Amino acid sequence: MALVVQKYGGSSVADAEKIKNVARRIADTKEQGNEVVVVVSAMGDTTDELIELAYQVTKHPSDREFDVLLSTGELVSSTLLAMALKEAGYEAISLSGAQAGIVTDTTHRKARIRKVEAKRIRAELDRGSIVIVAGFQGITDEMDVTTLGRGGSDTTAVALAAALEAEVCQIYTDVEGVFTADPRVVPEGHRLEEISYEEMLELATYGAKVMHPRAVELGELYDIPILVASSFSRSPGTLIHGGVSMEVHNKVRGIAHDLNVAKITVVGVPDRPGIAATIFQPLAEANISVDTIVQNASIDAITDLTFTVTRGDLERALQVVEPICQSIGARECVVDAKLGAVSIVGTGMQNAPGYASRMFAALSERGINIQLITTSEIRITCIIAESQITDAVRALHRAFELETAG
């Protein structure tokens, strides 16, 4: 008997009918002879509505209270799903994050899972029950509720799969899997049968919304195969795992893109040791995530420092950087807020030259100017004008012949 962990996102359980539909899918998995643990997100827009409620009461909601508030969304969906399964004649029980033994640190609103004490889940499975776990939440050693922040329910699912040594963690969502490019941008983009953890990590980090990088990372760490598939169809989805053939025929696997990129350039920075830390440490302390960082070669000990942030963080980033800019004697801060990022990702790339030049040529042919370039071993990212992102993704999809890739 295999143990399967399934996760259903908010759009999959948005109303009573959808919950019943999900219950049928879970029942099928049980009927196939599996033990089933299900992680569920809050219904539809519930989380957003709870956040709005908090901000109607106060501009600065207490983090601790905020977490208890948000955690109710998953309690509601998990109980309703358990009810639907019982109605269909199956033994089922809902467990809160606390009851499921998801123990986290005390960092409210973006807690990290410290350990999973799966005793109660194990006992309920042994009793023959389908176990429904409220996603996105955990509990501290002091018995205070925490939430896991972005990608929380995916992370709950993969963590449970690891703790329970599940055969597979299935992430059901509103898309049919991982595509060579966002199918809304590239209609001829197609679903990948499988992808490696590293490739998925790069795609997710650089804009593919299908799964949060954090959960992919955890999957890689514990070597849990993760299937991403649609909760509305029976499409086979995409399997993220460690056993993908290293010598895949076409070495670019997918194109990721990200809008809402903003660029800040600190012009005329005196180039002395420690100057980068002077700028980036305060940004880290303000909890602003800095992405690409580029420093030009310095001329006469004066250099320019360029970095990107998400557009939502731009204003706060400037509030941090501008005073520093003055205090270190830099000339000025220049901002470009309307940028995007386009990335090609593929494990094979690292040992095969020519991918970068092919990418740059494809963009250049479309008259797209590249503002910044960064690379990892399996990814090349170009920062370009946001208005040219769609054109760039399509051009790269063609240039790397992804419409014919397997």
Added chain:
Amino acid sequence: MALVVQKYGGSSVADAEKIKNVARRIADTKEQGNEVVVVVSAMGDTTDELIELAYQVTKHPSDREFDVLLSTGELVSSTLLAMALKEAGYEAISLSGAQAGIVTDTTHRKARIRKVEAKRIRAELDRGSIVIVAGFQGITDEMDVTTLGRGGSDTTAVALAAALEAEVCQIYTDVEGVFTADPRVVPEGHRLEEISYEEMLELATYGAKVMHPRAVELGELYDIPILVASSFSRSPGTLIHGGVSMEVHNKVRGIAHDLNVAKITVVGVPDRPGIAATIFQPLAEANISVDTIVQNASIDAITDLTFTVTRGDLERALQVVEPICQSIGARECVVDAKLGAVSIVGTGMQNAPGYASRMFAALSERGINIQLITTSEIRITCIIAESQITDAVRALHRAFELETAG
């Protein structure tokens, strides 16, 4: 420094503005030098909406899941209230029923509180915090969430007041206190300054909606003074306590009325020992609460048995009683579904004759036919046609000169 327990009902915290208003009242109590523990109900219609959601998913929601579902309503309101207090500059923390140490039996949907382990509350109070407790919920020894059923949040408040040895338990609601009669029925009805536990218990049991009898009973048991007052005004409310003068001038203190009464008469019952148990035990097992029971003097060992149930229980009661009726050889079951109850309540009554006759005369003058009569030491209840209830309440209010009572 006194310890005060306050409870705010659902209509008092129905939206963000009302929550802020309640926060101001709590802050005032704190500023007066008190330690404050607050019990809060779910916002407005939240509980009804959650119930509806459950019934959209299944006709027979699992009791255990139902309780977790409903308990989220009070988690939401308690966190929002804690946020509002923090926004106003006060230390405040919300606690779930479990965190507050409300330990119950395992009877889901109408659990009874077994004990209160108030250690965490005490620790938070010692830290200077205002403690907001989610009402209506508790936890079993197995760490499963339960709800307390009708009057749950009032019961939470009084139980906490008892465990913490509070000076007073203040129940804030949408009415200004306990009235001589429902002011919507009798405009000249007025607020009572004080009332004894016994009188309040009778009024609440026989239709006064202001407080649930269960919480009054608990208050009496632990001798906790209970103030019932409005959360929207600064009216002084009504104090329910044990120290009310026994020799009050006007011995009828209030008129309670109840609609939705249904009467079942089992006609032609063979009058032999154990016959009442044959009928009423199956009703109790079906969880149907039987109110007034009257058995006529038997003629030739044949009698009639009459009892009342709430109209909502009528159909289920008949399903239980009709087969019994046949099996014991009774002639028939006769139903009158459109009845109401009107009661006069007052501690002084028990030693002063003439109250019953004054009541019957007042009803008779208005042409109101009495179908059943029951009494306790401090109450007389008449079952009459529902359509005549308003008229009866007004007539009795005048007959006992309650418009001039203190």
